[in-house]
Amino acid sequence: MEVFFPGSSKVDxxxxxxxxxxxxxxxxLVGPASVTPFVVKHASGAPAYALRVEYGERVISYSGDTxxxxxxxxxxxxxDLFVCEAYFFEKKIKYHLDYQTLRENRHRLDxxxxxxxxMKADMLHRHDEADMECAHDGLVITL
Structure with missing residues (x-):
């Protein structure tokens, strides 16, 4: 942890x-949940992963930057739920997803x-054009 957060080992x-x-x-197994990592594409100095968390009968998958x-x-x-980034609406940049790419592949995300x-400002300004749910401050999700 010291490599990414210098001084963190000295914190009480x-x-x-x-x-x-x-x-x-x-x-x-991490506590009562099963966690499975999947390598994604992001330059961060360490391997980047999407995580699949299974707890009881529920499954949540999450991917950050990729x-x-x-x-x-x-x-x-x-x-049951896949949380992922949509950095831009349609602009493609390395190491980030755009909404259009997700939309084109939505049928494959079973x-x-x-x-x-x-979401960057570009995506936030066009979120009403998206046919996928966009997270917002205060969002509570019940599975």
Whole structure:
């Protein structure tokens, strides 16, 4: 953790911290949940992952910054909810998703619900054109 957050090992925490090593596409128990990482495409100095979290009968998949990659299809498969970025509406840039790419591939994301997040001003101004739900401050999701 010191590599990404210098000084963090010297902070007095009011809660226990447990580090769990995740391996690509290998489900790992983290407390009562099963977490499976899928490599995505983002330059961050360390491997970037989409995460699939299974808890009881529910599945949530999440991907932060990434450009389109087939591993998103696998991460979202059968999920109750897939949360992913839509950085721009249609502009394509390296390491980020745009809404149009997600829209073109929505039929391949075999999940019940998609919620878009991490939207830049371009996407925020055009969110009413999207046929996928856009996250907003205060959004509460019940599965």
């Amino acid at each position: 925490r009011r809660f226990a911290v447990e580090f769990v090593e995740l391996r690509e596409r290998e489900p790992t 450009e389109w990659t087939e591993s998103l299809v696998d991460a979202a498969r059968g999920a 999940c019940r619900r998609v919620v878009l997040t991490h």
